[in-house]
Amino acid sequence: MAALNGAVENGQPDRKVPPLPRPLRSLEVKYTKIFINNEWHESTSGKKFPTYNPSTLEKICDIEEGDKPDVDNAVEAAKAAFQRGSPWRQMDAPSRGRLLHKLADLLERDRVILATLETMDTGKPFLQAYFIDLEGCIKTLRYYAGWADKIQGRTIPVDENFVCFTRHEPMGVCGAITPWNFPLLMLVWKMAPALCCGNTLVIKPAEQTPLTSLYIGSLIKEVGFPPGVVNIVPGYGPTAGAAISTHDNIDKIAFTGSTKVGKLIKEAASKSNLKRVTLELGGKNPCIVCADADLDLAVECAHQGVFFNQGQCCTAASRVFVEEQIYPEFVKRSVEFAKKRLVGDPFDARTEQGPQIDQKQFDKILELIESGKKEGAKLECGGLAIEDRGLYIKPTVFSEVTDNMRIAKEEIFGPVQPIMKFKSIEEVIRRANSTEYGLTAAVFTKNLDRALTLASALQSGTVWINCYNALYAQAPFGGFKMSGNGRELGEYALAEYTEVKTVTIKLSQKSP
Amino acid sequence: QIFINNEWHDSVSGKKFAVFNPANEEKICEVEEGDKADIDKAVKAARKAFELGSPWRTMDASERGRLLNKLADLVERDRLILATMEAIDGGKLFSTAYLMDLGGCVKTLRYCAGWADKIHGRTVPMDGNFFTFTRHEPIGVCGQIIPWNFPLVMFIWKIAPALCCGNTVVVKPAEQTPLTALYMGSLIKEAGFPPGVVNIVPGFGPTAGAAISHHMDIDKVSFTGSTEVGQLIKEAAGQSNLKRVTLELGGKSPNIIFADADLDAAVEFAHIGLFYHQGQCCIAGSRIFVEEPIYDEFVRRSIERAKKYTLGNPLLPGVQQGPQIDKEQFKKILELIESGKKEGAKLECGGGPWGDKGYFIQPTVFSNVTDDMRIAKEEIFGPVQQIMKFKTIDEVIKRANNTSYGLAAAVFTKDIDKALTFAAALQAGTVWVNCYSAVSPQCPFGGFKMSGNGREMGEYGLHEYTEVKTVTIKIPQKNS
Numbered sequence: 001m002a003a004l005n006g007a008v009e010n011g012q013p014d015r016k017v018p019p020l021p022r023p024l025r026s027l028e029v030k031y032t033k034i035f036i037n038n039e040w041h042e043s044t045s046g047k048k049f050p051t052y053n054p055s056t057l058e059k060i061c062d063i064e065e066g067d068k069p070d071v072d073n074a075v076e077a078a079k080a081a082f083q084r085g086s087p088w089r090q091m092d093a094p095s096r097g098r099l100l101h102k103l104a105d106l107l108e109r110d111r112v113i114l115a116t117l118e119t120m121d122t123g124k125p126f127l128q129a130y131f132i133d134l135e136g137c138i139k140t141l142r143y144y145a146g147w148a149d150k151i152q153g154r155t156i157p158v159d160e161n162f163v164c165f166t167r168h169e170p171m172g173v174c175g176a177i178t179p180w181n182f183p184l185l186m187l188v189w190k191m192a193p194a195l196c197c198g199n200t201l202v203i204k205p206a207e208q209t210p211l212t213s214l215y216i217g218s219l220i221k222e223v224g225f226p227p228g229v230v231n232i233v234p235g236y237g238p239t240a241g242a243a244i245s246t247h248d249n250i251d252k253i254a255f256t257g258s259t260k261v262g263k264l265i266k267e268a269a270s271k272s273n274l275k276r277v278t279l280e281l282g283g284k285n286p287c288i289v290c291a292d293a294d295l296d297l298a299v300e301c302a303h304q305g306v307f308f309n310q311g312q313c314c315t316a317a318s319r320v321f322v323e324e325q326i327y328p329e330f331v332k333r334s335v336e337f338a339k340k341r342l343v344g345d346p347f348d349a350r351t352e353q354g355p356q357i358d359q360k361q362f363d364k365i366l367e368l369i370e371s372g373k374k375e376g377a378k379l380e381c382g383g384l385a386i387e388d389r390g391l392y393i394k395p396t397v398f399s400e401v402t403d404n405m406r407i408a409k410e411e412i413f414g415p416v417q418p419i420m421k422f423k424s425i426e427e428v429i430r431r432a433n434s435t436e437y438g439l440t441a442a443v444f445t446k447n448l449d450r451a452l453t454l455a456s457a458l459q460s461g462t463v464w465i466n467c468y469n470a471l472y473a474q475a476p477f478g479g480f481k482m483s484g485n486g487r488e489l490g491e492y493a494l495a496e497y498t499e500v501k502t503v504t505i506k507l508s509q510k511s512p
Numbered sequence: 513q514i515f516i517n518n519e520w521h522d523s524v525s526g527k528k529f530a531v532f533n534p535a536n537e538e539k540i541c542e543v544e545e546g547d548k549a550d551i552d553k554a555v556k557a558a559r560k561a562f563e564l565g566s567p568w569r570t571m572d573a574s575e576r577g578r579l580l581n582k583l584a585d586l587v588e589r590d591r592l593i594l595a596t597m598e599a600i601d602g603g604k605l606f607s608t609a610y611l612m613d614l615g616g617c618v619k620t621l622r623y624c625a626g627w628a629d630k631i632h633g634r635t636v637p638m639d640g641n642f643f644t645f646t647r648h649e650p651i652g653v654c655g656q657i658i659p660w661n662f663p664l665v666m667f668i669w670k671i672a673p674a675l676c677c678g679n680t681v682v683v684k685p686a687e688q689t690p691l692t693a694l695y696m697g698s699l700i701k702e703a704g705f706p707p708g709v710v711n712i713v714p715g716f717g718p719t720a721g722a723a724i725s726h727h728m729d730i731d732k733v734s735f736t737g738s739t740e741v742g743q744l745i746k747e748a749a750g751q752s753n754l755k756r757v758t759l760e761l762g763g764k765s766p767n768i769i770f771a772d773a774d775l776d777a778a779v780e781f782a783h784i785g786l787f788y789h790q791g792q793c794c795i796a797g798s799r800i801f802v803e804e805p806i807y808d809e810f811v812r813r814s815i816e817r818a819k820k821y822t823l824g825n826p827l828l829p830g831v832q833q834g835p836q837i838d839k840e841q842f843k844k845i846l847e848l849i850e851s852g853k854k855e856g857a858k859l860e861c862g863g864g865p866w867g868d869k870g871y872f873i874q875p876t877v878f879s880n881v882t883d884d885m886r887i888a889k890e891e892i893f894g895p896v897q898q899i900m901k902f903k904t905i906d907e908v909i910k911r912a913n914n915t916s917y918g919l920a921a922a923v924f925t926k927d928i929d930k931a932l933t934f935a936a937a938l939q940a941g942t943v944w945v946n947c948y949s950a951v952s953p954q955c956p957f958g959g960f961k962m963s964g965n966g967r968e969m970g971e972y973g974l975h976e977y978t979e980v981k982t983v984t985i986k987i988p989q990k991n992s
Contacts, residue, residue: 084909085939139639154969159619166956166972167936186611251961259754266750270743273916274761279754428562436753455983456647457564466986472639472756475982476646481731484755487980490636492646495975500967502955503935506947 023116023126023347027061031235033064035217035232037077038225044069044100049236051210054123054355055346065209066233069244071202074231076172077079078200078247088200088226097148099223100195104141106219107134113382114212118184120390121209122390123354124309125346136471137188140489143473144192150196150493156502163505168498171276172196172251175244177237177265178213179257180206180357181312187213189488190254191230197497201233202250204241208357210234234410245273252497259482267335278486278496280314281479282411283439287468288422288454291325293444293475297466299330303337303417305442305468308394310356311365312416314483315440315462315469318412319401321428327421331399334419335369335380338395341415343386355391356414362391365414372407405430411437420511425450426440429457438480442468460485513544514714515697517557518707524549527650528619529716531690534603535825535870536836543690546713551682551723554711558680559729561708568706577628580675582703584621587614590699594692596827598664601691603835603871605826606790616953617668620969621671623953626670631677631873631974636982643985648978650678651756652731655724657717657745658693659736660686660837661792666736669678671710671892671966674734677977682730683712684721690714708882717741725749732756733977736794738891739917739962746965758966758976760794760957762891763919766912767797767940767948768902768934773807773924777946779813783897785922785948787818787875790836791845791895794963795920797948799881799888801912811899815860818875818897823866835871836894845894850967852878852887852896862895875943881909891917918960922948939968 008432033040039065048062066074081088107114109506115130153166176190183205194201205213213232220230233240245253246267255265259281263271269275287305289298305317322330346354356362362385369383382396393415401408401418408418432441441460445451455463461478464470471477476490486496513520528542546554561568561761578609587594594617595610604613633646633788656670663685666829674681685693693712698866700710713720721741725733725748732755735745739761769778785797802810826834836842842865849863861875873895881888881898888898902908912921929947942960944950951957956970966976 003616154971155953158950158954160950162947162950164952164955166970209910262612263750263754266754267747268745274743274746274759274965276965281754295776307671372770387816451985455981457750460981461979462982462984464984467642467984470638470640470642470644472983474636474638475644475984476980478980480979480981485754485756490982491634492645492980500956500958500972501935501940501941501960502957502970503945504942504947504950504955505931506950 013376019128020349021112021115021254023119024112025508027113027116027120029061029117029211031214031218032061033214033314034066034070034234035214036232037231038075038221038227041070043067047476049207050415051121051208053120054357057390059119060211063183063214063234064202066235067239068231070235071240071247073250075173075247077228077231078202081200081226082170082172086226088198089228093149093151094161096195096198097145099225100141100145102194103219104138104145104225106223107138107141110219114184114215115209117215119346121211122180122183122357123346125351125354127349128309133182133185135300136185139194140188140473144196147491147494148196151498158504163508164505167503168503169501171497171499172198172199173249174201174497175247175250175253176201176203177241177244177253177255177257177291178203178205180208181309183209184212184216186256187216193488193493193497195229196214197494199497200228201230203230204244205232205234209236229237241243242268245269248273250275252276254278254458254496258282262484278488279484280488281482281484282437283314283316283479283483284318284409284435284437284457285440285460287320288328288428288441288444289320289322289330289442290434290445290447290450292446294446294466295326295329295333298444299333299337301442301444301468303334306417307338307341307353308469309438310353312357312413315471316413317442317468318418319408319432320417321422321432322419324421324423331380331397332421334417335397338381338397338417341390341395343395353395353415356393361413362393365393365412368410368412368414369396369416372401372405372416372418375405377401377405377407382415403434409435425453429454433459436482439483440464483494513694514546514550515694515710515712516554517558517711518701521550521959523547524553528762529687531601531688532838534837537870540600543694543714546684546715547719548723550713550715551720551727554682554713555653555727555729557708557711558682559569561706562650562652562680564629568678568709573629573631573678576676576678577625579703579705580621580625580672582627584618585697586699586703587618587621594664594695596693597695601689602660602663603826603837605831605834607829608789613662613665614728615652616665618952619803620668624676627971627974628676631978637985638699641987641990643987645983647979647981647983651681651977651979653729654679654681654977655727655730655733656683656788657721657724657733657737658683658685658737660688661748661789663689664692664696667696670734673968673973674977675709677974679977680709681711682724683710684724685712687714687716711975722748726752732758732759734758735890736760738762738979742964758962761962761964762917763794763796763959763963764799764889764891764915764917765795765797766938766942767800767921767922768908768912768923769800769806769810770923770925770927770930771803771804772926774926775806775813778924779810779817781922781924781948783814783817786897787833787895788949790834791874792893795942795949795951796893798892798898799912799922800897800899801908802899804901804903807901811860814897814899815877818861818877821875823872823874833875833895837871839871841893842873845873845892845896848887848890848892848894849876849896854880855885857881857885857887857898883914886964889915905930909934909937916962919963920944
């Protein structure tokens with residue numbers, strides 16, 4: 001059973017079932033245009049693109065397709081909204097915070113609509129969209145609302161007769177390119193700290209999943225953000241996305257997506273105007289289970305850790321290292337869990353796993369599954385698609401996986417759990433770190449020394465101990481090595497959205 | 513020679529390159545020329561020194577601080593040697609090298625030494641039954657590329673915060689000025705830093721420098737130099753392994769003088785702010801905007817000030833201006849001076865080369881400069897001062913900000929409203945009020961826009977040399 005926020009706290013299924021929210025079965029999609037200056041626009045080219053429901057394979061609707069001229073218009077609006085003397089620049093910091101709180105209020109009001117849209121667009125189970133995605137969005141907005149008037153510079157004791165202080169100014173116009181796996185949540189992770197610090201935004205949501213991002217445009221306007229502060233341009237990566245990463249009037253870009261595209265974005269930022277760059281990229285995250293772990297807890301956490309969101313998480317626990325002594329039992333219990341996992345219509349309240357996002361991902365995952373079989377891993381369950389039509393894949397478990405297999409090295413982004421064996425702590429540290437990725441890691445053990453040794457030794461931006469996917473707005477999140485640059489969430493995200501200015505004033509006489 | 517693992521090495525290729533004295537164009541000596549193969553060796557050494565369980569990783573943070581303080585002691589002991597070397601290699605006035613450059617080096621080392629055991633993570637009150645904290649870990653192996661205008665100071669600005677946070681480094685000093693960096697190698701060994709913690713590979717940008725920015729096993733690159741090369745470095749970082757990047761690049765910094773300023777102070781600060789070290793400063797105040805009513809008087813006093821110069825051998829007392837660093841810079845500056853004359857600026861004094869040997873240029877002042885002239889737009893990096901006129905506050909804010917640079921700016925006024933308006937309005941990483949060039953290790957320094965990414969010095973500089981790790985531990989019951 002899917003637990004709150006994907007984090008399993010005690011391994012026990014919740015006995016009490018509260019009244020569950022129900023999705024809106026015939027929801028009309030109201031917002032399909034480009035959002036600039038709090039107004040809805042058609043694309044400059046007149047082109048539109050379709051967005052599909054991956055569980056029915058039917059087209060939901062057509063969306064205005066933004067390209068460079070639309071991005072240019074959005075940037076112009078964002079730049080104007082950022083001018084000295086503008087309503088946004090002159091606004092008191094706590095008022096920015098209040099607007100973010102009000103936006104959270106409206107998300108709560110329209111929670112069922114947004115969760116329904118998100119499910120239609122991504123195929124994720126409705127209850128997960130409602131309880132996890134939307135919960136994360138609301139909490140993150142409220143968290144950053146609280147920071148808005150606490151963006152503090154310093155006064156600095158320099159030598160000689162000077163008064164020196166720093167201002168933490170907003171960077172300016174921030175471009176945000178968001179992915180399709182958690183469309184609204186990833187948008188809020190960028191929007192909240194950016195607006196909290198006083199920036200303006202030009203957002204390009206993933207072409208597979210623009211609906212919730214566009215809906216939030218209507219809420220931005222309703223809440224009362226000044227025109228031009230938030231602009232949303234749906235479109236494709238090589239056109240609208242590239243227009244953002246190469247734009248000379250965008251001061252910063254934040255991107256969540258694949259490592260391959262992240263590199264292109266950093267390159268484009270350098271070639272154009274040295275815009276500041278934050279990247280949240282892929283992972284091949286180790287999940288280390290020691291013999292003294294609480295086995296039930298470890299099995300359930302590892303299971304949810306890899307299968308959550310159809311395996312489409314940058315944090316997916318896609319290399320499970322189990323200490324030799326408990327290996328057979330761990331595999332046996334993991335297979336039981338995988339076989340019980342309910343795959344089906346994401347609008348059905350019992351469903352735990354929906355379809356993959358699109359044909360391209362579906363094909364890639366099946367190809368990697370085949371490579372697992374071919375390269376000699378033992379297929380314990382699953383291993384193929386569910387029916388002839390549709391993008392559903394059976395929860396798949398491989399055991400006897402070795403480090404050189406493709407399923408042990410490449411990010412699968414699908415419901416496939418590779419389980420490998422280890423003997424010693426030194427060995428597993430070395431193997432866990434042998435990857436160019438470094439996003440998250442998890443350790444299951446009751447031993448204090450082991451836990452803290454591994455917490456130090458693992459080259460990952462987040463290390464979970466006796467839990468998985470414990471992600472909240474307060475704690476910074478980001479990658480070591482090629483899993484990213486910079487951190488989102490927590491106080492640390494504020495540094496990614498401010499530009500520091502040092503002011504040094506000469507005095508005729510020193511003051512202590 | 514090349515410094516790796518606390519030992520001196522010849523270059524893998526066997527090649528050497530010559531280092532010249534810009535005051536007389538004579539060769540000082542030859543230096544081993546490092547290339548990709550040498551960088552690879554250095555990175556291997558730095559990576560090994562960074563391994564878990566190594567002497568450097570298991571050292572107490574306070575001990576790292578002690579080593580930095582010891583290094584400062586050794587720099588003080590050898591201050592005369594280093595200042596002389598810097599003056600000969602860099603064309604820097606000896607008195608300036610001794611007092612300012614070496615003074616800055618010692619202060620910076622001691623400042624960063626103090627931070628070493630104060631690199632704090634946080635405990636974070638996360639939702640749910642968890643105990644969450646952050647570790648501010650060293651990033652790993654840091655590649656650092658140093659410029660030729662303040663060779664030793666820039667070397668220290670890079671290694672001090674990096675070492676303070678526990679990183680290991682591979683440093684490539686500028687090919688024009690490798691001598692003081694290499695001398696520091698001997699002091700680093702003497703101070704007791706473990707082998708492999710600091711490695712120094714002299715060489716050229718397109719070879720050794722590019723090897724660093726493209727290297728798949730370097731975790732971060734830090735560069736001070738031109739904006740043009742800065743862009744190439746960030747690009748290479750993106751193309752290779754997404755290494756973290758800090759850049760300190762060029763500037764065309766505005767210096768704004770109001771009619772209510774203390775005129776003597778403004779003229780002096782504006783003068784030093786441009787002419788310091790032959791104009792070869794990223795923060796050079798190379799666009800001076802003077803409020804109309806005092807414009808003529810300001811120009812008159814600035815010319816007087818510029819004419820008072822003795823040029824010559826930078827080692828000799830009584831000399832106020834040394835040579836430019838090399839022929840390439842020398843030619844570029846003269847070309848920009850010619851453009852000033854051609855585009856209609858009024859040449860008030862100077863305007864050409866000086867002497868028959870060495871790369872000397874006369875202190876030059878242009879008045880009646882307009883914003884569209886090349887001398888008002890391009891970074892000159894030479895002893896050429898541009899003075900322009902303005903009428904209103906809004907006008908000068910717009911003109912001052914009308915550049916892709918954003919490193920520094922200054923305003924001279926006694927009025928509190930003006931001072932604080934400009935402190936907010938100017939798009940620059942540092943804004944000076946009633947002063948210029950006040951730079952100190954406590955203050956963060958860096959560029960808005962295309963003058964750079966990130967900040968050096970101050971507490972902020974530490975952020976550039978740490979990688980944040982969040983650790984979340986499940987607990988049975990949380991209590992606040």
